[in-house]
Amino acid sequence: MDDLRDRLARTRWPDEIPGTAWEYGFDLAFLKDICDYWRHQFDWKAQVEKLSSFHHYRYTPNTAGIHFIHERGKGPAPIPLILTHGWPGSFLEMLRIIPLLTDPAAHGGDASDSFDVVVPSMPGYGFSDRPTTRGMNTFRIAELWVELMNELGYNRFAAQGGDVGAGVSTALGLRHSQSILGIHLNYIPGSYRPHLAAKTKLAPVEEEFLKHAAQWYDESGAYAHIQRTQPQTAAYGLNDSPAALAAWILEKFRSWSDCEGDLYR
Incomplete structure (x- = not known):
């Protein structure tokens, strides 16, 4: 500091x-x-105190170590959900929404709509390690997310992401549909456009x-x-x-x- x-x-x-x-x-x-x-x-101290109110962990696969928050839902059957940030963001983007998803009843919602929420930092972001080899793209990150969720005991889960996170969540749906309950995207990058056949008017x-x-x-x-x-x-x-x-x-x-x-x- x-x-x-x-x-x-x-x-x-x-x-x-x-x-x-x-x-x-x-x-x-x-x-x-x-x-x-x-x-x-x-106020740096206030930020540290805010971060400390969540449960932080590290997952260490064979590649870069991954930092993540894991908060369990307060409901009869919470749905596993992984939230992926974008650039130039971080896991900090998700802090405000975590309590709403894990404990909807405390915020005027229905307890049956609760989620087990996992918020990782992408490799090179936040408290995650920086990649040391080529190829750490959205598809590789999607593979890491499946590994992480499986390690946490979630064989099937939902995924949400924006910006680069939208790319990761899309890759989860494309390459790992057997593990995905559904995806939700926001701020979808401009490259995500439907295919147009030749000479389409x-x-x-x-x-x-x-x-x-x-x-x-x-x-x-x-x-x-x-x-x-x-x-x-x-x-x-x-x-x-x-x-x-x-x-x-x-x-x-x-x-x-x-x-x-x-x-x-």
Whole structure:
């Protein structure tokens, strides 16, 4: 923590053309405000206490060790459910929903709708180990999730995921249907589109959608192209500078929402 605060204090800020705000990327004044908040106001102790209220475990297969939360449902027959986060997220995304799923009766729901909830950190995220070999893609992660759930005694289970987690959950349905009760997806990446046969004629509204999707990728998708092609090059700056990492991650959220301000709080 001391090192983080010291790095934030010693951030070497770039110049910017006056009045350009967000035109060329993350606004300088806004990022300075974020980093000042991170350094002086963010309550780390409260976050540790919040994390400690859940049951954390590690699963150690032959590859990268996996961190996960496991909370059992309070109902007559809880359904096993694995929740997979996306990028640039983590298992933290799921903390608010875990009590609703494990104990719906305490939140105005029906106890018969409870779940045994497993929330892993994907390899390279959070408290999970970083991959040391090639091939740690969504299909390999899906295999790890099946192994993990089987180790916990769940031969069949449901899966939910968003963003990269949507890819993992889809892979579970495609490759491991014998183990899957059902899948639920949110924020499905743009690459997930139905197959179109050659010479298929699209409706005008479909053509317009593809046009806007291509435009968004051209204007806001640079991070995705870099991470797919030269991730190691970007990693030097992002791993060394917390301010750079904050700008990289938060810029993606801004490009999703096209808004500023309270989004980051």
